[in-house]
Amino acid sequence: xxxxxxxxxxxxxxxxxxxxxxxxxxxxxxxxxxxxxxxxxxxxxxxxxxxxxxxxxxxxxxxxxxxxxxxxxxxxxxxxxxxxxxxxxxxxxxxxxxxxxxxxxxxxxxxxxxxxxxxxxxxxxxxxxxxxxxxxxxxxxxxxxxxxxxxxxxxxxxxxxxxxxxxxxxxxxxxxxxxxxxxxxxxxxxxxxxxxxxxxxxxxxxxxxxxxx
Numbered sequence: 001x002x003x004x005x006x007x008x009x010x011x012x013x014x015x016x017x018x019x020x021x022x023x024x025x026x027x028x029x030x031x032x033x034x035x036x037x038x039x040x041x042x043x044x045x046x047x048x049x050x051x052x053x054x055x056x057x058x059x060x061x062x063x064x065x066x067x068x069x070x071x072x073x074x075x076x077x078x079x080x081x082x083x084x085x086x087x088x089x090x091x092x093x094x095x096x097x098x099x100x101x102x103x104x105x106x107x108x109x110x111x112x113x114x115x116x117x118x119x120x121x122x123x124x125x126x127x128x129x130x131x132x133x134x135x136x137x138x139x140x141x142x143x144x145x146x147x148x149x150x151x152x153x154x155x156x157x158x159x160x161x162x163x164x165x166x167x168x169x170x171x172x173x174x175x176x177x178x179x180x181x182x183x184x185x186x187x188x189x190x191x192x193x194x195x196x197x198x199x200x201x202x203x204x205x206x207x208x209x210x211x212x213x
Contacts, residue, residue, distance in 0.1 A: 006103070012041045016049070019069040032078040036099055036127055039073045046071075080125045083158035083186040086168050088200030090156055090188050095123035100130070100137040107137070114141050118148040123194065123203055126187040138187070139177055145189060149173060154190040156201045157181060170201055 003011040012027060019025045033039040046069075084091045096117035102110060117124050124145065129138040145153075151174025159167040159182070169179050173189060181187060194203040207213060 008038060008041055009045075012038055012045055016042065016045050016069070022069075030076075030079075031082075032076040034073055034075070035078045035080075035097075042071065079127065079158075079161060079186045080188075082161040083125075083156070083188060086158050086161055086166070087156035087170065087188060088197075088202050090154075090190060090194060090201045090203050091123055091125075092203045092205045093123065093191065093193070095125060096120075097125040097127065098141075099127040100134065100141060101128040102134070102137070110137075111140070111144060114144045115147075118145040121148075121191045123191045124189040126189070128183060129185055129187050130181045131183050138181055142173060142176060146173060149189075149192065151175075153192075154194045154196050154201050156188040156190075157185055158188075159185045161186070170196055170199060 001011065001014060015025045015027045027033070027038045027042060029037040031037060080091065080095075080097055096113075098110065098113050098117060099105070100110060114124070126138070126141060128134075129141075151172060153173040155171050155173055155176045157167075157169040157171065157176065157179055159165070159180070167180075171179055176187070176189075188201070190201065190203060194201065196202070
């Protein structure tokens, strides 16, 4: 059973409905189901219905009732992991992940999070950077970050990581808006120490300052 964007509640509700009598149901999504995806929504639906659930593994019990389906969250590779691998090693130090979609989160709160991450010198991963209805959010985010970082700060843009239509771009904060960015893209903005080398984007962990390399 498939559904389009903004039909996630219907799809997860149907999965819960089918699972309660004992059917084996898989809710499929890209990346990791626990990162900007469906796992949390399934738990929310069960909670709001007043139903319990059984987990997988030791200590969760084995009793099976139609009000307590067993739920297993199967980890996947999140976009931040696959995109970082394609770019080199940009997430070797502390980072913050921020979605620019204001469908479920007010834009004012998103702006506060961008400013906090930029001022704290986190590497910043931007999910959902641009859509047909949100063409300027990525530029607003860039402008906020430019208040704390120079235009030469390395930026990686990965579209459709590890798929046939994959496209990898390494640019900088001042020029990133000149490249194609859409909902299939993940943008990784370096911190004050991030550098580019041999068409790779690297954020040092700090070894050079402590050890002889």
